[in-house]
Amino acid sequence: MTLWLMAGLLFTPLAWAVLTLMVDFRKGRLVTWLGMAVQVLVSLGLWAAVASDGGFLYLLGGWQAPLGIELRVDGLAVTFVLLTALVAAACGWHASIYLDPGKPWHRYFWPLFWFLWAGLNAVWLGGDLFNLYVGLELISLAAVGLVALGGQADALRAAIRYLMAALLGSLAYLLGVALIYGQFGTLSLAGVTELMNSGDAQSGQTFPLVLMLLGLALKTALFPMHGWLPPAHGIAKSPVSALLSALVVKASFYIAARLWLDLGGELGGFALAQLIGVLGSLAIIWGSWLAFRQTKLKQVVAYSSVAQIGYLFLLFPLTWGVTEAISLQAQQGITLQVISHALAKAAMFLAAGNLIMSVGSNRVDALAGVSRFLPFSLFSFGLAGVSLMGLPPTGGFAAKWLLLQASLASGQWWWLAVLLAGGLLSAAYVFRVYRASFIESTDTDQFYHPSRSLEVIPMILALMSLGLGLVAEPVLSVMSLPFEGGGQ
Template sequence: MSQWLMAGLLFTPLAWAALSLLLDFRWGRRLSWLGMLIQVLVSLALWFAVVEGGGFFYALGGWEAPLGIALRVDGLAVTFVLLTAAVATACGLHAGVYLDAGKPWQRYFWPLFWFLWAGLNGVWLGADLFNLYVGLELISLAAVGLVALGGDAAALRAALRYLFAALLGSLAYLLGVALVYGRFGTLSLAVVDELLVTGEPALTMALLLMLAGLALKTALFPMHFWLPPAHGIAKSPVSALLSGLVVKASFYIAARLWLELGDRLGGQWLAQFIGVLGAAAVLWGSWLAFRQPHLKQVVAYSSVAQIGYLFLLFPLTFAVAEPVSLLAQQGMTLQVISHALAKSAMFLAAGNLILSVRSKRVDALGGVSHYLPFSLFSFGLAGVSLMGLPPTGGFAAKWLLLQASLASGQWWWVAVLLLGGVLAAAYVFRIYRATFLEDSDSDEFYHPPRSLEVIPMVLALLALGLGLVAEPVLSVLALPFEVVAGVEAAQP
């Protein structure tokens, strides 16, 4: 059964991308509805298979590495596969109604959407450095195309800036991969982990190059210059995909590299330096989000801030006791999931508000609370998770990170976690304040279809409820994996 599930996750999106190229927007939407249903069902089937039987390595097509492509299917991978199915399906359903089918270039949304989904699944399941690179490049190119679908000059400028940043990040990552291959003759993470000797200068340089490239792709401060224009100008369903899923892919690879190789190639100075950059992202991104005049730019700079929390993983897992490292890893995983759900909900809700008032400006939202309370409530629920208030997934994540900070003696990260929550409350409440300021009593607002309001509400409720089911989610993440199709098993 494993081969059918792998084919469903990797090849079905590619087939749907090719088919939707032949169709207009409306027929592509109908085809994509079927494809999204298949992806959700396959993702659920794989998730339950891992829950019942444990994870495994799988050789695609029966060809073992290095000739074939090895896939690593563990609890973390299937959780991200399922998260991708949930967020991408929500964004796809929203886009089917939100986007203007009359504009000819919008028909390319569906092929790019499916290429993006295939790349994401490839990253979550990839087991070697080169195939992770292939998945990452597919994601980047599809994301750049989606940003350009705005069609105007500003969208094209943002897409080009994104493209240049992505290519520079890819070049740095690929140079690091070349150094690893030159030393070991293999790109399998499991094999490199076994053969690695502590403190090799060339491999330390390889790790630095790969982390630098991935940090640029993840928009870590101060390399975040491309993210606000791309996320702020793109269509709202695209912004939700970019912030909810795309930036997580590069961080996922960086985290895997650090957790598997960082203890022998990194150093305390490097871990703390990356943590400082993450802390600066939290504070600077939150401050800029508070000052933005446009609603989607508020949400975009909020992404810069929330990404900063993720990079606290590096100092909280280096040279600490295993239970402390595990706390940090669990907290960071919950932060990724919570942020993906909450930020997708926030961008979709923001798109509804902009559609209603016909303006991108925050000061144009006055009075919309009377006519679009559902979208406004979704925006607020997502904001509660970003603030880290109970019982949200954001609270559970930050609670675990706070415990890891104190247990490792790195109390300064506690201040970052607390201050970041306060700043998140400031920019969320600023939006709420603007919606309750009224200039007149007339109803001059467009009322979007109810389906556009239901979708962000579902995502926001999932982010809210994540804190209540954090324990079973974390139990799945800890599942071991075994052997399938003759591939040597690794230990958890």
């Protein structure tokens, strides 16, 4: 049973990718609808299997590491697989209506979309460092291609910039992997951890870890390496932006987090952890401030991603040198933040796309009066915004609460100020958009109404992000051992 599920999860996206590569936009759309249904079902099946029987280690084709591909299927991984399935299916569905079939290059959306999905699944489940690299590259290339679908020079400039940053980041990561392999002779994360616990850790091994983290931080757009993100996410088509912000940046963060939790305890240090935390905090403050200053709606959302990503990096200081319980709390908080941000940001980008489509301008102040005509999309945007602000009862609040508790318990009270200020700053930029929409202007009553399904999709995502806060406990209990190899 699980064999079939695993195969379905990893290979069918590639199959869909090849299939859609060969047909035009409309046929590709049909194939994708079928494929999305299959993927969501398979992901649900795997999630249910792990939820009932626990995680396991899966050797692809029976080959042993290092040459074979080793997958670790634990609660956290399947949760992310399911999240990916939900968000990607929502974005794919939205794209299938949103994208104009008349533009010939749009047909490449489908293969790129499926390559991206395959890469994401590979990263969530990957158990060894090199395969993670391959997955990461697959994601980056597909994502760059998706950004370039915008077509104009601006989109290409953003895409090339993104590509350059992503390639540099991957190489830094790969160099780190090479150094680790030179030292330990294994690529399996579990293997490296084992060797290290047996007392093999020597000084000087911090460098590969730092190198890998640096590369991954560049790909995750951690301040001050975030310069590539806003143009790329801002200019891409809305469903693409949603995919990128919701899932793609999380992939590199996920690897960084796994590295840190497995190796950081031995190889990391207080200073390194604090430094990463400080960069994350600066990202929160600076990103929110820039989001507040943007005049274009999608740029606001894109800079908000920079800020929200900053929260994720608080994982590093909050899990280093603290007790097991605090570390677990921090991990749960970060996991919730990843999930709720993915849902909320996807909802926000899709809703922003609808709003822009409806008022025919991408400026924030063009939204005047739209609350009367497009309340549904605006409401989705608002609900997603509530989650980003970290107000109850959303998933964002549950995440913030856990992080607050973790920072209090570990005595690192300075993150409290960051968490609270970050919430207020995000309120500032979200309310700026609301405010614009409440202005009653006399001259704008020409609004284009997007189709109902375009409006429903962000609403579903936003409601999921809202509901996550209420069911945080059961969701967290399925990822029974967050970031710990459940199947080992």
